[in-house]
Amino acid sequence: MTRRSAAELSPDDIEFDHTAESGQSFENALEKARDGDRLTVDDAVELLSTGTEQRGIDPHRKEQVLELADRRRAEIVGEDVTFVANLNNNVTTACNVGCLFCNFKNTAHQFEADHDGNHGGFTKTPAESRQIVDETLDLGISEVCSVSGLHPAFALDAEHHEILAGYDNPASEVNYKLPERYTTDPGTYTDQMRAMSVDDVHLHSITPEEAYHARRGTDWSYERVYSRLREAGLDTAPGTAAEILVDEVRDVVCPGKITSADWIEAMEGAMAAGLGTTATIMYGHVETEMHRAMHLKRVRDLQDRTGGIAEFVPLSFVHQNTPLYKHGVVDGGASDAEDELMIAVSRLFLDNIDNIQSSWVKYGNAKGLKLLNCGANDFMGTILSEEITKRAGGSYGEFRSVADYVDMVSAIGRTPVERSTDYQTKRPIEIDGGPYGPTLGPRADGTPMLSTEKSTDTQLSADD
Numbered sequence: 468m469t470r471r472s473a474a475e476l477s478p479d480d481i482e483f484d485h486t487a488e489s490g491q492s493f494e495n496a497l498e499k500a501r502d503g504d505r506l507t508v509d510d511a512v513e514l515l516s517t518g519t520e521q522r523g524i525d526p527h528r529k530e531q532v533l534e535l536a537d538r539r540r541a542e543i544v545g546e547d548v549t550f551v552a553n554l555n556n557n558v559t560t561a562c563n564v565g566c567l568f569c570n571f572k573n574t575a576h577q578f579e580a581d582h583d584g585n586h587g588g589f590t591k592t593p594a595e596s597r598q599i600v601d602e603t604l605d606l607g608i609s610e611v612c613s614v615s616g617l618h619p620a621f622a623l624d625a626e627h628h629e630i631l632a633g634y635d636n637p638a639s640e641v642n643y644k645l646p647e648r649y650t651t652d653p654g655t656y657t658d659q660m661r662a663m664s665v666d667d668v669h670l671h672s673i674t675p676e677e678a679y680h681a682r683r684g685t686d687w688s689y690e691r692v693y694s695r696l697r698e699a700g701l702d703t704a705p706g707t708a709a710e711i712l713v714d715e716v717r718d719v720v721c722p723g724k725i726t727s728a729d730w731i732e733a734m735e736g737a738m739a740a741g742l743g744t745t746a747t748i749m750y751g752h753v754e755t756e757m758h759r760a761m762h763l764k765r766v767r768d769l770q771d772r773t774g775g776i777a778e779f780v781p782l783s784f785v786h787q788n789t790p791l792y793k794h795g796v797v798d799g800g801a802s803d804a805e806d807e808l809m810i811a812v813s814r815l816f817l818d819n820i821d822n823i824q825s826s827w828v829k830y831g832n833a834k835g836l837k838l839l840n841c842g843a844n845d846f847m848g849t850i851l852s853e854e855i856t857k858r859a860g861g862s863y864g865e866f867r868s869v870a871d872y873v874d875m876v877s878a879i880g881r882t883p884v885e886r887s888t889d890y891q892t893k894r895p896i897e898i899d900g901g902p903y904g905p906t907l908g909p910r911a912d913g914t915p916m917l918s919t920e921k922s923t924d925t926q927l928s929a930d931d
């Protein structure tokens with residue numbers, strides 16, 4: 468399929484080779500899940516759809532799948548609900564990739580020094596990133612998570628800048644423009660890693676898409692790129708930008724992004740470089756249950772080969788304000804029942820990944836908690852942001868305190884547990900009336916991160 472904008476795309480144009488059909492029955496698939504047999508793609512399609520022979524989701528069958536998944540969760544990881552005390556420090560919103568499900572980016576030319584008008588986005592220098600991390604470490608975080616747009620002036624390092632600048636037409640050939648063209652220079656990827664790696668805080672950054680950007684125009688392997696980043700301070704890589712790992716879906720929702728094969732190659736490169744990873748799925752847009760099932764299989768195969776994926780994160784498509792929705796290509800996102808089944812089937816299918824995340828950013832508090840009874844065991848992180856730390860004492864839509872976690876998790880009868888990014892260190896929190904704060908960060912001492920008003924449900928829209 469040629470690259471098209473959402474305005475040019477009509478739902479009638481979307482025709483897939485992979486449709487939600489299977490040679491399996493729902494009953495057989497459920498029986499296999501109950502027996503703990505390894506599930507096939509056809510099994511997963513049956514469970515995700517509660518049977519392909521009928522239309523819509525059958526509520527009774529759905530409950531059977533959710534119950535099995537909840538039981539499997541209890542067998543594998545018990546009653547703990549984990550979370551990480553973390554900061555989101557995204558470096559730039561400048562991006563030219565144009566994914567049709569994204570409302571995070573701002574077209575990169577708007578960041579050029581001679582551009583008139585206010586784009587509302589941001590780019591941070593390495594010094595600014597360092598200052599934000601340094602200040603937030605005092606609040607007790609143990610992880611910095613950083614995912615950014617693909618700024619044309621971003622390069623891996625000085626050598627990469629030289630290679631990119633050597634192209635005849637770097638803007639069109641390798642999506643590169645000199646940093647001097649922009650109001651703010653983001654520095655290099657290695658500069659940013661060094662800047663954010665303060666006091667050995669765990670740095671979780673560089674998605675496969677960013678790694679592709681950090682090697683564009685070269686013949687460097689992903690392993691080499693990730694090794695350089697690791698030397699600069701990177702600890703683990705987020706497996707976002709996965710969307711749906713079937714190219715006929717990517718051709719519709721993110722035609723400018725790397726292919727499924729590239730995503731997998733980048734993940735293998737990260738793990739070959741000694742980095743742990745995570746994996747995601749972004750579902751609920753144009754894909755079918757078959758695509759979701761094929762995606763799960765690709766992630767499970769990758770984990771069979773590498774063993775380096777610590778958690779799987781289902782991300783429900785947040786449709787408001789996205790080109791796909793505004794231009795009528797989709798009329799909404801996944802239903803609650805689809806969200807529940809996605810979490811449940813992820814638990815049942817991914818027999819080699821222990822941790823399944825329920826993301827409060829995507830689902831909100833109420834549904835996020837419900838999903839912890841559908842197979843999920845992790846409830847994401849505190850997600851402090853620069854804006855929040857600057858406005859300490861205000862009202863924080865995009866933040867969950869340790870006390871919030873204690874309240875919410877104990878309300879469903881489970882144990883709140885602060886964890887490290889890689890799940891290797893876990894601290895069950897004793898419910899003793901508080902106050903509650905993080906203890907795993909380099910400067911954490913159990914003091915509450917911020918004394919705040921209650922945070923509220925908020926949904927963010929970018930998947931990466």
Ligand code: SF4
Nearest residue numbers: 562564565566569572
């Ligand atoms: S999803 Fe990521 S790569 Fe795609 S447009 Fe948004 S910021 Fe750019």
